[in-house]
Every structure is written in C-alpha cells, then in structure tokens.
Amino acid sequence: MAVGTLYNKIWDKHTVCELQTGQHQLFIGLHLIHEVTSPQACDMLRERGLPVLFPDRTVATVDHIIPTTDQSRPYHDAQAEAMAQALHDNTSEFKIRYFGVGSAEQGIVHVMGPEQGMVHPGMTVACGDSHTSTHGAFGTLAFGIGTTQVGDVLATQCLSMDPLKVRKVQIDGNLQTGVFAKDVILHVIRKLGVKGGIGYAYEYCGSTIKTMTMEERMTVCNMSIEGGARIGYINPDSITYAYLEGRPYAPSGEAWERAVQYWETIKSDQEARYDDEIQIYAEQIAPHITWGINPGQSVGIDESLPDPTLLPDGERQTAEHAYRHMNLKPGQSMNGVKIDVVFIGSCTNSRIEDLRAAATVAKGQKVPGHVRAIVVPGSRQVATQSESEGLHEVFIDAGFEWREPGCSMCLAMNPDRLEGSEISASTSNRNFIGRQGSPNGRTLLMSPQMAAAAAVNGQVTDVRTLAH
Amino acid sequence: MSDNKIVQITGKAIVIPGDDIDTDRIIPARFLKEITFVNLGKYPFFDERFDVDLKEKSHPFNDPNCRDAKILLVNKNFGCGSSREHAPQSLKRWGIDAIVGESFAEIFASNCITLGIPAVTVSSESIRAFQAETLEDVNLVWTVNLENSTVSSAKASAELHMPEHHKNTLRKGLWDSTSLLLENVDQVRRLYDQLPYTNHYGS
Ligand code: SF4
Numbered sequence: 001m002a003v004g005t006l007y008n009k010i011w012d013k014h015t016v017c018e019l020q021t022g023q024h025q026l027f028i029g030l031h032l033i034h035e036v037t038s039p040q041a042c043d044m045l046r047e048r049g050l051p052v053l054f055p056d057r058t059v060a061t062v063d064h065i066i067p068t069t070d071q072s073r074p075y076h077d078a079q080a081e082a083m084a085q086a087l088h089d090n091t092s093e094f095k096i097r098y099f100g101v102g103s104a105e106q107g108i109v110h111v112m113g114p115e116q117g118m119v120h121p122g123m124t125v126a127c128g129d130s131h132t133s134t135h136g137a138f139g140t141l142a143f144g145i146g147t148t149q150v151g152d153v154l155a156t157q158c159l160s161m162d163p164l165k166v167r168k169v170q171i172d173g174n175l176q177t178g179v180f181a182k183d184v185i186l187h188v189i190r191k192l193g194v195k196g197g198i199g200y201a202y203e204y205c206g207s208t209i210k211t212m213t214m215e216e217r218m219t220v221c222n223m224s225i226e227g228g229a230r231i232g233y234i235n236p237d238s239i240t241y242a243y244l245e246g247r248p249y250a251p252s253g254e255a256w257e258r259a260v261q262y263w264e265t266i267k268s269d270q271e272a273r274y275d276d277e278i279q280i281y282a283e284q285i286a287p288h289i290t291w292g293i294n295p296g297q298s299v300g301i302d303e304s305l306p307d308p309t310l311l312p313d314g315e316r317q318t319a320e321h322a323y324r325h326m327n328l329k330p331g332q333s334m335n336g337v338k339i340d341v342v343f344i345g346s347c348t349n350s351r352i353e354d355l356r357a358a359a360t361v362a363k364g365q366k367v368p369g370h371v372r373a374i375v376v377p378g379s380r381q382v383a384t385q386s387e388s389e390g391l392h393e394v395f396i397d398a399g400f401e402w403r404e405p406g407c408s409m410c411l412a413m414n415p416d417r418l419e420g421s422e423i424s425a426s427t428s429n430r431n432f433i434g435r436q437g438s439p440n441g442r443t444l445l446m447s448p449q450m451a452a453a454a455a456v457n458g459q460v461t462d463v464r465t466l467a468h
Numbered sequence: 469m470s471d472n473k474i475v476q477i478t479g480k481a482i483v484i485p486g487d488d489i490d491t492d493r494i495i496p497a498r499f500l501k502e503i504t505f506v507n508l509g510k511y512p513f514f515d516e517r518f519d520v521d522l523k524e525k526s527h528p529f530n531d532p533n534c535r536d537a538k539i540l541l542v543n544k545n546f547g548c549g550s551s552r553e554h555a556p557q558s559l560k561r562w563g564i565d566a567i568v569g570e571s572f573a574e575i576f577a578s579n580c581i582t583l584g585i586p587a588v589t590v591s592s593e594s595i596r597a598f599q600a601e602t603l604e605d606v607n608l609v610w611t612v613n614l615e616n617s618t619v620s621s622a623k624a625s626a627e628l629h630m631p632e633h634h635k636n637t638l639r640k641g642l643w644d645s646t647s648l649l650l651e652n653v654d655q656v657r658r659l660y661d662q663l664p665y666t667n668h669y670g671s
Binding site (some may be wrong): 013014016017019020021022023025027029036037040041044048053054057065077079080083084086121122123124128129131132145146147148149151152155156157158159160192195198225228230251255258259262271289292314315317318321323349374411412413430432433435437439 | 486487488490493496498500501502503504505510515520526543544545548549550551552553554557571573575578579582583586589631632633635636637640642646648649650653655656659660663664665666668669670
C-alpha cells in the first residue's frame, strides 16, 4: 500500500465515508461534461426527480460530435444536432455553466478545463471520457467515468471508487532533438504494456518530467489510460503554478498565495512509499510510431517491426491480427510507409505548443496531392492564438486544411473520418480498429512533428532527418 | 433495493475469443451518437457482424442458435479502451447478463457492476475449456453463481473470481450506486464546506 504520495493525500481528503460495498465515497471537485455521455445521465436525474447537487462544480462544453468545417446550427447530422441541443437544454435546466460553439472558451473538454484555469492541484476531477487522466498533469486525481457515474456525480458530487495502487514512473535525462512528450508516453506504454497499469495510478516523476512544460505533461498524463492506468499524475511545482496564474478560473490575489501554500502540502513526500517503481532513461527514447491496433504496439522510428513468433502468447495473437489489419510485415521499417491522411489534433496533441512544433516542420513545404492533411486546434483559444501567430497560414500554405476546434478525427463522431482502408498519421491517442471512422481504416500514432513530417513527405519520415 | 439482488445467472453461452477486445470493437464509436441507451442492443460487434453493405457476416452474435444466450465467454483484457458505458450497455441490452473471462479492463469491469452485470474471471485453462465446450454444443447451459463462486455446466465447473466487494455489491443488490451515494448527502455537504478550493483557499 502506497503511503505519503499525492495520490494518498488527495484520496484521503476527498473520502466522504466507506460504503457498505467496501468502496469509498469520493468527493469530486470538478466535473466536466460533454454532449456524448451526459444526456443519458441527465435523463436518469429526471426519471428519479433528482436535482444537480452542486451545479457550480460542473462545467460543460461541446466537442465530440461537432463539425470542424461549418459549425453553424442546425448540423447536417440529425443525431449530432439532437446531442448538441440536449446538452444546451440540460445545462440550462440544471443551471450548469456551458461553453457552447461560438463561445471563446469552447474546446475539447480536456483542453478547455486546464486553459481556463479550472483544474487546480489537489482536486479530484471526473469526466465521462477516459482521457480525463490528462488533468493529472496538474497534480490532481482525474478519473474517466461511465455514464451512470456521470449521473452519480451530478446527483451527489461523488463517485463510489476502489482505491488504487501507485506506481512511480521515474523518467530521467534529456530528450533527443525531435523527441517529444508523445514519444515518451508511447515508450512508457510499450514498455509497461497496455494492461500493465491495471489497478494503478501512475506518478510520473524524474528530471525529464520536471523540465517539461504543462502542455507536455498533459500529453503524458493523457495517455496513462492507454497503458491501463486509471489515472496518471505529476506533482505540482513552479511550472504548474506559472501556467495557472492569471487564468480566468484560477485563484487570484491573496487567495493565490494561500493556494500555492496549500498545493505545496499535497505533493508526494520525499520518503513516500510506492507499490511499484520503474525507471526509464530519456536518452533511449527515439521518435515513436505505432504500427498496430493498440497504443502499446509501437516502435522507435529506426527499429524494424517485431517478429510475432517471439512474443508471448496473448501478445502474439494481437500482433498477428495487427499485421493483417495494418497490411504491414514483421521485420519491415515504418520509415517510408506511404500515408493517405494526416490528422493533427485531439486532446493529446492539439495545444498551441503542438501546433507550433508541427508548423516548424510544415513551414515552406508542400503536402503532396495524394495526402489529405487537417489541423484541428483543441479549442477556440488555441485557434485564436494560432491565428494571431500566423500558424494557420503556415499550414494552409503548405496544403493543410485549417479547421475549427473539436475532437474531429480522433474518434470520427463528426464528418471527419478515414475512408476504406486509408492509413493516417495521427497525433491522437488510439489506433483501435475502426476508431477513425472506417472499419478498415488504419491509424499510426505519433507526435505532431512526426505527423507534419509524414504530411509533407507523403510517407512516414524520421523527423530528425529533416533540416529545419 | 432488495429486489436488485444478483446471485445466480443461468443460460446459454456465447464465445467471443481473443485478447484485448476493445470497446470500439464491442460498439463502434459511430453508434454513440444516440442520446438514449434504448437502441444500443442492436449494435454490439457491429463491424464484425456486418460488412460495409450491411450484409451479415459469420459471427456468434448473428447465429440464431445463440440469440437467447445470456453469458459471454471471453479472454484477456476484455473491454479495454474507452470508459464509455455504451459497451456494457449494448451487451446488456442485447441480452447478456454475465461475462466470464480471463481478465477485464478495469473501467469496463466497474461499468458492468454499475449496470448489475457480473464480470467474473476464471483461470485461462478453464475459460479455454468452457469456450471449447460451448463451441461444441451451443445449447450447453451455464450457471454463474456468486454465492458459491462457481461457473458451471453439466460438462465442467470452475471457481470464479471477482473483487469481493463487487461480488457483495451484486449479491446484496447494492449496485445502484446513485442510491447508495445519496444516503450520505449530509456528509458530502460538510466535506464540500471544508475543502480548500471551494473556499477560496481559506479566506
Ligand atoms: S479528442 Fe479524442 S480522446 Fe480526446 S476527448 Fe475528444 S474523442 Fe476523447
């Protein structure tokens, strides 16, 4: 049992009581909702005649189903329109703050919350979306939950939860040029496996993490869930505080000073005990790319693809399935694999630093005619910032489409999707079969710079070989 | 809530072999756009059951002999991927009342409990044997019994595992989490009043 970690401290502070089931009743400090998983939960409240207990602790935005071309209502897709309308009606009925399309705050829920300064160290956060783990970057316990649980939080501001074990994932050293937070987390998942984190919270620490910006830390925490860990977090520090200070929903004035003092107390103790510890060396991480059908199936760009016969039983089957689906071969290199589509976006990699990094590669280049490349900023704020820096022009000049903010091709619930067996270079977080909208579609996950390099070369490219 | 008690599920089984069956395979994301759960029973494993022209492919969920099956037999890490409850909802609404496997993705397993679906594990050897026996005889009747912790049929039997509190939650009919949590609302209000961030960090 871990002792003295940030996980333990926040968990204890938020435990209301132990339930008859043996689970803990955990108070949730910030609840984020979106159009896909909230309508059914609101129905449940109405069926039972329950109010929202603390409407001021829930914030709503719309992201999953919205088009990224023309965002005017009504949407062409009747179901998307019904969902957007349901969210609008529910938030007004239950008096929940709502950042709809057209507002300056709207964005992918995991981009919007942090950039508004709503996510403070020491909080518990919940959202009906598995990538809620993103918010752990701020030193929170941030849980992805199911729809019934969304109803629980609305009605009671609580979840019934089992305690987790804590694994210290220590990453030390400097990242090579061309290697990013995305590569770090793909490497971690590859090493520990997509099931390796089951039952654990991941505490990321070490000098590599310490020097990362908040946006990089969010990328790392975002994909914790892909390694099976329910949550991932990073202890807050001066970088966290500098990011938060001055944001609309961050504490200000004297409260800011008190907040920072408090946040310092919730960090993991020097002598904290963990259930497990692992060490990773940043120097050993190359730009990573997935070749298979789960995010653990990745290689460094200069490696060849693994021989399935050398893998353990379960992994071998998945690898063989992956090779069939992806139409790739053991032993081959990913370098040079032709691609059809490039998607730069999603809550993993659609923030301003991601777009700046991708733009550096795209600048002055031309996407070949056979490639469809889209850039989808994570929020209105990211879009506005990018446009003020002229990033959109860099992308447009290079032949990318510059879109409106939303989840887009991360899960293809809107019109952005792969067709047939198209293969995409994508900065999102999941390469599951069918994830990008076509049952035969194929997804290669990578960093924004690698995706931009794939776009301008029309094929997977080691970004380190491009001069820029 | 006493009539919520789930102790024993008896019925035919259906085999979905393979590790790491993710939630997008259980229910492709494009079916998540419905604002109620009512129709989800039509869509489990849709892309594996139908080709692009909606022609039926060979799949256990299309097999008329399996239509009344209640128990799903799966392998490792079933339900990995998204936290969306649509996956267990679609299985439940199709008619699945219990899932027996080698291991489950955590969020999937807890979403199952929330809906009153026991997701129980048995050893690898047992699940393989159960799957083989079911494929040989689709009419074989299985019983998942949470009281004596077994999964059994006329042909075989094995000890089942699931976290003790999950088991109790189902057996005692306490899986309706909203009702349970609501009982402590006064304590919740007190905690709310004490937390630093709900009080401007202690002004
Ligand atoms: S960008 Fe993708 S992973 Fe993130 S919230 Fe949207 S759909 Fe989920």
